[in-house]
Amino acid sequence: MDELHLFPSSLGLIELDSLYKGYSITSLFIKLPTKFCLAKYVKNEEFNISSSSADMSFSNCVCSCQNTEKPALCLSSLKPFYKTREARSVRELAIILASTVLVDKVYATDNEIKRLRKGSPGDKSLLNCANIFDDIENRRIGLFRRSIVNFDYHSATRELSNVVGVADVCRKGIGPSRPSIVNMCAQVSDLANDSISMILQIP
Structure with a gap:
């Protein structure tokens, strides 16, 4: 190799x-x-x-x-x-990481939360996580996508920081009894943090 x-x-x-x-x-x-x-x-x-x-x-x-x-x-x-036409600059890579990779992980996490809620409809920690990820999907994704596309990197990093914060709230509230959600929330936080780091490198 x-x-x-x-x-x-x-x-x-x-x-x-x-x-x-x-x-x-x-x-x-x-x-x-x-x-x-x-x-x-x-x-x-x-x-x-x-x-x-x-x-x-x-x-x-x-x-x-x-x-x-x-x-x-x-x-x-x-x-x-990395071979696509869109991956030719730091800005384009940041857009891919935040608007595609991170968003896909948010949707996957939300789907897993909904799946678990079907078996535990009274679980308040799952309900809290469901509300958190509904907010990310319905509001925050649109905000940071628009901000990046419009070259408003300050707003983009602020919204991504908010995603990190609320994903961590879900992760800590859900506890070790739901390891799949804990791991997925950690990945959402990590991808959002990496997206912030990438945006801060844009010339």
């Missing part, structure tokens, strides 16, 4: 050991401004990654994700999109 190596210096190290589309990422992610990120990688013929634009998009994903709180989650979440 070919390796991807990241080199810059000492502004903070995050160890990462994961696989990405034919690249074995076994070195250290180094938190560094995106414009200084250097990615040196060897093409793996098995995955037919030969287009220079696709290679550049992959490099953009790596460089952008290294400055998020969960680099491995960020990179794996953007993996299906």
Whole structure:
């Protein structure tokens, strides 16, 4: 398996050991401004990654994700999109992460809450989570999507911070008896935080 190596210096190290589309990422992610990120990688013929634009998009994903709180989650979440025409800049990657990946996870979490409520209609913690995720779906998603598209990054990060906060309220209130909801809420929070980190990198 070919390796991807990241080199810059000492502004903070995050160890990462994961696989990405034919690249074995076994070195250290180094938190560094995106414009200084250097990615040196060897093409793996098995995955037919030969287009220079696709290679550049992959490099953009790596460089952008290294400055998020969960680099491995960020990179794996953007993996299906890095070859698309939309994934050519930090801004476009931020839009994909917030408006597609995060939103899909919100919908999946809401569906799981609704499924569990059918078996426990009187569970107040589930009802609270249902109300929280209804608010995210019906209000907050639209707010942060519009803000990002309209270049209002301050409002976008504020709304995403609110998503982190309310998802954590659900997670803490639901308790260990509902591990699927606990884990999904944690993923919503992590994706929202990574989306914020990505937006803050937009030039």
